[in-house]
Amino acid sequence: MFYCPYTDKDLKEHEISREHIIPLSLGGIDGFEIFVSKKFNSANAAKIDATLANDFFILMQRNRLDIR
Known part of the structure; x- marks a missing residue:
């Protein structure tokens, strides 16, 4: 089981995806x-x-940091 902080529910493996803490569009990794x-x-x-x-x-x- 995996816990989703957005929905406050426990989920099975087929119900989950990975969410970047800092979006890739903002320089996340x-x-x-x-x-x-x-x-x-x-x-x-x-x-x-x-x-x-x-x-x-x-x-x-x-733009200043050239993050795409």
Whole structure:
């Protein structure tokens, strides 16, 4: 069983995916991840990560640091 902090549920292995603690789009790395609900992650991660990655101040830092 794996615990998902987003849904507060225990999940089976086929129900999980890996969530980067710091999104790759913000300079995160593989290996720094937690297990979360695959369903929740698929439905929400793109919206959340994209919104954060495209925030004006973060975008300026990404450009300055050449983070793609």
